[in-house]
Amino acid sequence: xxxxxxxxxxxxxxxxxxxxxxxxxxxxxxxxxxxxxxxxxxxxxxxxxxxxxxxxxxxxxxxxxxxxxxxxxxxxxxxxxxxxxxxxxxxxxxxxxxxxxxxxxxxxxxxxxxxxxxxxxxxxxxxxxxxxxxxxxxxxxxxxxxxxxxxxxxxxxxxxxxxxxxxxxxx
Amino acid sequence: xxxxxxxxxxxxxxxxxxxxxxxxxxxxxxxxxxxxxxxxxxxxxxxxxxxxxxxxxxxxxxxxxxxxxxxxxxxxxxxxxxxxxxxxxxxxxxxxxxxxxxxxxxxxxxxxxxxxxxxxxxxxxxxxxxxxxxxxxxxxxxxxxxxxxxxxxxxxxxxxxxxxxxxxxxxxxx
Numbered sequence: 001x002x003x004x005x006x007x008x009x010x011x012x013x014x015x016x017x018x019x020x021x022x023x024x025x026x027x028x029x030x031x032x033x034x035x036x037x038x039x040x041x042x043x044x045x046x047x048x049x050x051x052x053x054x055x056x057x058x059x060x061x062x063x064x065x066x067x068x069x070x071x072x073x074x075x076x077x078x079x080x081x082x083x084x085x086x087x088x089x090x091x092x093x094x095x096x097x098x099x100x101x102x103x104x105x106x107x108x109x110x111x112x113x114x115x116x117x118x119x120x121x122x123x124x125x126x127x128x129x130x131x132x133x134x135x136x137x138x139x140x141x142x143x144x145x146x147x148x149x150x151x152x153x154x155x156x157x158x159x160x161x162x163x164x165x166x167x168x169x170x171x
Numbered sequence: 172x173x174x175x176x177x178x179x180x181x182x183x184x185x186x187x188x189x190x191x192x193x194x195x196x197x198x199x200x201x202x203x204x205x206x207x208x209x210x211x212x213x214x215x216x217x218x219x220x221x222x223x224x225x226x227x228x229x230x231x232x233x234x235x236x237x238x239x240x241x242x243x244x245x246x247x248x249x250x251x252x253x254x255x256x257x258x259x260x261x262x263x264x265x266x267x268x269x270x271x272x273x274x275x276x277x278x279x280x281x282x283x284x285x286x287x288x289x290x291x292x293x294x295x296x297x298x299x300x301x302x303x304x305x306x307x308x309x310x311x312x313x314x315x316x317x318x319x320x321x322x323x324x325x326x327x328x329x330x331x332x333x334x335x336x337x338x339x340x341x342x343x344x345x
Contacts (some may be wrong), residue, residue, distance in 0.1 A: 020254045020255070023254075024254075024255060029255070032255050033254070033255045034255060034256050034257075035254065035255060035256065035257055039257055043252065043257060043258065050250055050251075050252045050257075050258050051252035051254075074252070074254055076251060076252055077222055078222075078249060078251065078261065078263070079215065079222045079223040079247070079249055079263060080263075081192045081195075081196075081205070081207065081223075081247055081263060081264045082192070082196060082201070082204050082205045082206060082207060083204075083205075083206050083207060084206075084207055084211050084215060084222075085215065085222055088251065090251070090252060090253075090254060091254045112340070116340065121206075122334060123334045124331065124332065124334075125332055126329040126330060126331050126332065127329075127330055127332055128327070128328050128329060128330070129328040129329070129330050130328060138332055138334070141334060141338060141341075142334055142337070142338025142341065143332045143334045143338070144332065144334075145330055145331075145332055146330075146331045146332060147324060147329075147330035147331045147332075148330070150305065151305050151306040151307055152303045152304070152305060152306070152324075152331045153303060153304055153305075153306050153322055153323075153324035153325070154301065154302075154303050154322075154323040154324045154329045154331060155301065155302055155303065155304055155315055155320045155321065155322055155323060155324075160319065164318075164319060
């Protein structure tokens with residue numbers, strides 16, 4: 001079984017959405033995915049991309065088979081005011097039957113190469129505290145749990161709170 | 172102390188931005204961890220592709236700090252992407268110099284950021300602002316909770332991880 005890793009292109013948007021939903025389903029949150037293919041297209045492949053994707057694609061065995069996208073990593077660049085650019089890993093998922101084959105490791109290496117090339121000083125991401133296998137996957141590669149070591153907690157203002165804080169619309 | 176203006180940072184502000192980053196780091200007892208230079212901030216914030224944006228609060232001469240500073244607060248933010256809902260505004264650093272606190276400058280900055288966020292939202296389908304707070308920073312936690320912030324670490328069990336440069340380099344080796 002041969003596969004290759006490549007940068008996502010506009011035509012990959014249906015597969016990206018499919019995999020985003022598969023990962024959300026794995027987290028029991030499938031109905032929370034509001035994004036559409038149109039959104040992903042505009043946001044990832046317009047003048048200013050808000051995200052980037054690496055795709056893992058299965059090479060077909062013969063001419064009659066379709067190419068199949070069975071894994072992806074979605075990332076973007078963030079900024080740490082102490083050390084500068086960081087690569088932020090947002091989503092990372094391999095379809096179940098293709099796990100355990102080293103594709104995830106390969107993607108991590110690819111992302112590390114990218115981080116070095118773009119002069120990032122680190123890679124950051126969040127993991128659900130009950131996702132033991134992912135935590136181990138990352139810790140084996142040197143990841144530190146900053147929530148534990150430095151006490152950081154992730155907060156959010158949702159739209160309602162933002163609207164309440166913002167200037168009320170003119171009458 | 173009533174007079175101040177809030178504005179988008181400009182290239183000339185990088186000196187003040189770095190100073191305020193260091194002041195905030197000092198407040199967190201991490202001052203020697205700041206490795207960024209003014210040049211980095213200039214290249215990264217004011218080049219073809221800005222990796223961050225800043226709002227600054229500036230006071231007139233009469234209200235400048237004892238050391239002669241006019242820029243007395245800043246907020247650093249950038250845009251992230253949630254694969255379920257799209258673009259988000261991420262608030263990275265937010266600091267008002269001690270002598271200028273309690274005048275509503277922080278609230279005003281947050282308000283402006285909410286509006287920046289919603290302007291994006293008008294063109295897109297949602298908006299949300301994310302940020303992290305140290306769990307022992309009770310005052311900041313209260314400041315944000317009063318304004319409706321939810322602790323996702325608590326509610327959804329998210330934990331923040333980092334892989335530093337050394338370990339990234341280990342992964343790049345074949």
